Amino acid sequence: MLLLSCNLKKEKKKDVLFQYLNENLFPNNFNNSYKCQFVLSDIPTFSELKEKNVFSNCISCHSDTNPKGNLNLQSYEQTRFRTEPYNPQTSILYLSVLPGGKMEQYSNPCITDAIYKWIKNGSKQ
Numbered sequence: 349m350l351l352l353s354c355n356l357k358k359e360k361k362k363d364v365l366f367q368y369l370n371e372n373l374f375p376n377n378f379n380n381s382y383k384c385q386f387v388l389s390d391i392p393t394f395s396e397l398k399e400k401n402v403f404s405n406c407i408s409c410h411s412d413t414n415p416k417g418n419l420n421l422q423s424y425e426q427t428r429f430r431t432e433p434y435n436p437q438t439s440i441l442y443l444s445v446l447p448g449g450k451m452e453q454y455s456n457p458c459i460t461d462a463i464y465k466w467i468k469n470g471s472k473q
């Protein structure tokens with residue numbers, strides 16, 4: 349929190365705040381308390397998320413045959429469209445899985461962290 353009182357531009361402050369929030373809610377090292385079903389590279393692409401089934405909890409409602417909220421999480425274009433690349437904090441995909449978000453109940457720290465990393469690195473294909 350000390351960091352936030354430095355002389356940073358407003359947007360930068362917001363970015364630092366969200367990074368702080370994400371890292372503390374969902375530390376990279378989940379210790380032994382949470383075993384992720386997948387291990388991602390530091391800069392994951394959408395292909396990697398797909399290959400490692402990161403959205404397996406979501407697919408029953410967000411597939412090409414059943415795209416609830418008009419969102420098919422198997423489609424790069426549709427998923428990318430719910431993000432602002434490099435800015436998880438303004439991306440509906442990330443906000444939806446944060447505590448208090450509509451999709452929180454279907455996510456877990458591993459999925460939320462994966463979404464954060466994907467967007468943070470530019471929502472690449």
Ligand code: HEC
Nearest residue numbers: 405406408409416417419430440441444445451454455459
């Ligand atoms: C049981 C069904 C179900 C599951 C499972 C589910 N969702 Fe959803 N999702 C919905 C419905 C229904 C909506 C539309 C809700 C609304 O607009 O009020 C929605 C909306 C969304 C939206 C907003 C789309 C938009 O542009 O408005 C996002 C993002 C989203 N879901 C992501 C996810 C993610 C990520 C997961 C898995 C962690 C997930 N959902 C799991 C049913 C589900």
